[in-house]
Amino acid sequence: MELFAGHLAVLPLLRGLSPLQVAAIARRAERVSYTPGAVIIEENGIAEAAILIIAGTAARVSGPELAARSEPVEPGSLLGEAAMLIETTYGSTVVARSPVRAVHITRDALHEQMLEDPDLADRLVQNLAKRLTAFADELRRVDALLAGAAATTPRAALQAPAG
Numbered sequence: 001m002e003l004f005a006g007h008l009a010v011l012p013l014l015r016g017l018s019p020l021q022v023a024a025i026a027r028r029a030e031r032v033s034y035t036p037g038a039v040i041i042e043e044n045g046i047a048e049a050a051i052l053i054i055a056g057t058a059a060r061v062s063g064p065e066l067a068a069r070s071e072p073v074e075p076g077s078l079l080g081e082a083a084m085l086i087e088t089t090y091g092s093t094v095v096a097r098s099p100v101r102a103v104h105i106t107r108d109a110l111h112e113q114m115l116e117d118p119d120l121a122d123r124l125v126q127n128l129a130k131r132l133t134a135f136a137d138e139l140r141r142v143d144a145l146l147a148g149a150a151a152t153t154p155r156a157a158l159q160a161p162a163g
Contacts, residue, residue, distance in 0.1 A: 047083030056100030063092025
């Protein structure tokens with residue numbers, strides 16, 4: 001349990017939780033092993049849990065913005081983070097390339113823990129709010145950069161050629 005409790009404590013969503021809260025999440029997590037070639041998550045599949053890769057090699061083989069035929073998924077990666085909080089589907093397919101050890105943090109187990117520990121729910125909400133604020137700030141920064149670029153581009157360059 002200590003092996004992956006350390007992985008849990010550094011996840012952005014779980015930052016700032018007490019060691020007891022992290023340990024409780026670790027105790028409720030389901031330990032799972034995958035053999036090479038096994039599908040860990042499947043694009044558009046119903047997501048009941050977030051999956052933390054503890055050891056082994058895996059690859060993302062389908063999904064949005066896939067830059068190559070596959071992309072490595074490293075130990076410490078959390079797949080389907082939203083699934084531990086809300087009903088959703090997985091956005092990508094990830095396949096084990098070697099034996100993979102992982103833990104599933106199910107939505108049901110986390111919801112049960114939040115009911116027992118309202119402070120946990122409060123911390124998760126705070127962490128989500130921080131991440132959403134940072135995302136909104138980044139969107140504003142990009143929007144400002146694009147607006148500045150559009151203002152300095154000659155009007156003729158922005159018009160479609162006649163033809």
